[in-house]
Amino acid sequence: MDSQSQAIESAKKYLAAATSVAATAMLARTIISAYFPDELRRLISSSLDKLIGHFYGEHVVVIRQNEGLLTNDLYDAATTYLRTKISPTSKRLRANKNRHRTNIIISLDDGECLTDIFEGVQYKWQLVIHRERSNSLYAGSSPVEEARWLALSFHRKYREVAVASYFPHILERSKEIKAADRQLKLYMNELGNWNCVHLQHPATSETLAMEVELKKTIFDDLARFVNRKEYYKRIGKAWKRGYLLFGPPGTGKSSLIAAMANYLRFDIYDLDLNGINGNTDLKRLLFGMANKSMLVIEDIDCSINVQNRDDEGSETETEPGGKAVTLSGILNLIDGLWSANGEERIIVLTTNYRDRLDPALLRPGRMDMHIHMGYCGPNGFRKLVSNYHAIDEHPLFEEIEGLLKEVEATPAEVAEELIRSDGAGIALGSLILFLRDKRKVGGEEVKGRGEESHDGIQNGLECEKIDREEKKVGSEITGGRKRKSRK
Numbered sequence: 232m233d234s235q236s237q238a239i240e241s242a243k244k245y246l247a248a249a250t251s252v253a254a255t256a257m258l259a260r261t262i263i264s265a266y267f268p269d270e271l272r273r274l275i276s277s278s279l280d281k282l283i284g285h286f287y288g289e290h291v292v293v294i295r296q297n298e299g300l301l302t303n304d305l306y307d308a309a310t311t312y313l314r315t316k317i318s319p320t321s322k323r324l325r326a327n328k329n330r331h332r333t334n335i336i337i338s339l340d341d342g343e344c345l346t347d348i349f350e351g352v353q354y355k356w357q358l359v360i361h362r363e364r365s366n367s368l369y370a371g372s373s374p375v376e377e378a379r380w381l382a383l384s385f386h387r388k389y390r391e392v393a394v395a396s397y398f399p400h401i402l403e404r405s406k407e408i409k410a411a412d413r414q415l416k417l418y419m420n421e422l423g424n425w426n427c428v429h430l431q432h433p434a435t436s437e438t439l440a441m442e443v444e445l446k447k448t449i450f451d452d453l454a455r456f457v458n459r460k461e462y463y464k465r466i467g468k469a470w471k472r473g474y475l476l477f478g479p480p481g482t483g484k485s486s487l488i489a490a491m492a493n494y495l496r497f498d499i500y501d502l503d504l505n506g507i508n509g510n511t512d513l514k515r516l517l518f519g520m521a522n523k524s525m526l527v528i529e530d531i532d533c534s535i536n537v538q539n540r541d542d543e544g545s546e547t548e549t550e551p552g553g554k555a556v557t558l559s560g561i562l563n564l565i566d567g568l569w570s571a572n573g574e575e576r577i578i579v580l581t582t583n584y585r586d587r588l589d590p591a592l593l594r595p596g597r598m599d600m601h602i603h604m605g606y607c608g609p610n611g612f613r614k615l616v617s618n619y620h621a622i623d624e625h626p627l628f629e630e631i632e633g634l635l636k637e638v639e640a641t642p643a644e645v646a647e648e649l650i651r652s653d654g655a656g657i658a659l660g661s662l663i664l665f666l667r668d669k670r671k672v673g674g675e676e677v678k679g680r681g682e683e684s685h686d687g688i689q690n691g692l693e694c695e696k697i698d699r700e701e702k703k704v705g706s707e708i709t710g711g712r713k714r715k716s717r718k
C-alpha cells in the first residue's frame with residue numbers, strides 16, 4: 232500500500248470513529264437531558280455541545296433570556312415559536328395556564344430538545360435552565376437565581392441564513408402566534424375612560440350571510456391593509472383604514488364588525504358619542520387607544536352633532552356650553568391630525584340611514600370603503616341555513632328563495648325563524664309562514680324586487696381599483712338586496 236492510499240485509509244477510519252463518537256455524544260446528550268441533575272447536566276451538556284460542534288462542524292448559538300438588565304426579544308419569540316414545533320416524540324413538556332389566558336400553554340421543559348427544519352436547513356434546539364444560590368445582599372431577594380437560555384445548533388455553513396432568514400421568521404411567526412393566542416377585548420367609554428370586558432362575539436367571515444364576492448373583497452382588503460406598513464410610510468399616510476357600514480337594522484353590521492375583529496385579532500373600542508363630554512374627551516379617548524385596534528362608532532346618525540350640516544349648522548359648531556362632540560371632532564378623528572396618532576387602526580362607522588349623514592363624512596376618501604348591508608337574498612339564506620342546520624338542499628328551498636325575492640326580510644329575521652327548531656323541516660316551514668305573512672302586509676309595495684347586489688359589487692371593485700392607484704376615493708360595495716327607499 233503506497234503512502235497516499237495509507238493516508239486515505241487512515242482518514243476513513245478517523246471519520247468513521249468521529250461519526251460514531253459524535254452519534255454517541257448526541258445520544259448521551261439526550262439521555263443526560265432526561266436523567267441527570269441540573270448542575271451536572273449543564274456541565275456535561277456544554278462539553279458535549281463542543282464535542283458535537285467539533286465533529287459535525289456545528290455552531291451552537293446561545294440565546295439567553297436576559298442580556299444584562301434587558302430581556303432578550305429573540306428568546307421570548309423563540310420560546311413562543313417552539314411551542315408550535317413540539318413533536319409527539321418530545322418527552323418532558325410543561326403546561327401552564329394563568330388568569331389572563333383561556334387556554335393551556337404547552338412548552339418545552341428544562342433540558343428538552345427538538346428539531347426544526349426551515350427552508351431545508353436543520354436547526355436543533357434545547358432549553359437550558361440553570362439555578363444557583365443567590366449572592367444578592369438585598370433583603371427579600373430570592374435565595375436562588377435562575378438563568379435560562381436556548382442552545383441552538385446548526386451547521387456552521389448556514390450561519391448567514393440563520394441570521395438573515397431563520398431569526399426574522401421566528402420573530403414574525405411569534406407575533407402571529409401571540410396575536411392568535413390573545414383573548415380579544417371590547418372597550419367601552421364610561422365617564423371619559425375606557426373600560427373593557429372580553430370580546431366573546433363568535434361571528435367569523437364563515438358565519439356571515441353575505442354575497443361571497445363581497446365578503447372576499449372585505450377580508451382581502453383587511454389582509455392587504457395589515458401587510459402594508461411600508462406602503463403607508465412611503466406614501467406619507469397614517470396607517471389606518473375606514474369602513475362605513477350602512478343598511479337596515481338586523482342586516483349584520485355589528486356581526487361584520489365582530490368578524491373583522493376576530494379575523495384581525497384586533498381589540499374593539501366601541502365609542503359611545505353620547506357618553507362623551509366634548510371634543511377634549513374624544514381626543515383623550517383616542518389617544519388612550521392601543522395600536523392594532525378597531526374604533527367603532529355605531530349608529531353615527533343618532534349623534535345629533537354629526538348629522539347633516541344642512542340640518543344642524545356648521546361643522547365647527549358646538550352645543551351650548553361647548554360640551555358636545557362636534558362633526559369637526561369626528562372628522563379630525565377619522566382623517567385629521569388626531570388620527571395620525573397610533574398605527575394599524577381600523578375605523579368603522581355604522582348607520583341605518585346613510586343619506587342622513589353629513590356630506591363631509593361621505594366625501595370620497597374619508598371612509599375608504601362604503602359597505603351596503605342589505606336584506607336577505609337567496610344566497611344569504613343558503614348560508615344561514617347551512618350554518619344553522621348544516622344542510623345545503625331541501626324541497627322547501629325553492630319556495631323560500633322565491634319569497635325572498637319578493638319580500639324584504641333581514642338576515643336577523645330569517646335567522647330567528649331558522650333557530651326556532653332543531654328540525655330543518657319545521658324551521659323552514661316556520662320561515663315560509665313568516666315570509667308569506669310579510670308579503671301579505673307589504674302587498675303591492677314590495678312586489679317584483681329581485682336581488683340587486685351584483686351591480687353593487689361590480690361598482691365596489693371598480694372603485695377599489697381607483698383606490699389602489701392612490702387616488703382618494705371611497706368605494707361602495709353592497710352585501711345583499713338594497714333597501715326600497717322609503718319617504
Ligand SMILES: Nc1ncnc2c1ncn2[C@@H]1O[C@H](COP(=O)(O)OP(=O)(O)OP(=O)(O)O)[C@@H](O)[C@H]1O
Nearest residue numbers: 438439440479480481482483484485486642643646
Ligand atoms: N349577515 C348576517 N349573517 C349572519 N347572521 C346575521 C346577519 N345579519 C344579522 N344576523 C343575525 O342577526 C343578529 C343581529 O344582527 P346585527 O346585530 O349584526 O345587525 P345590525 O345590522 O348590526 O343591526 P342594527 O342596525 O340594529 O345594529 C346577529 O346576532 C345574527 O345572529
Ligand SMILES: [Mg+2]
Nearest residue numbers: 484485486529
Ligand atoms: Mg348593530
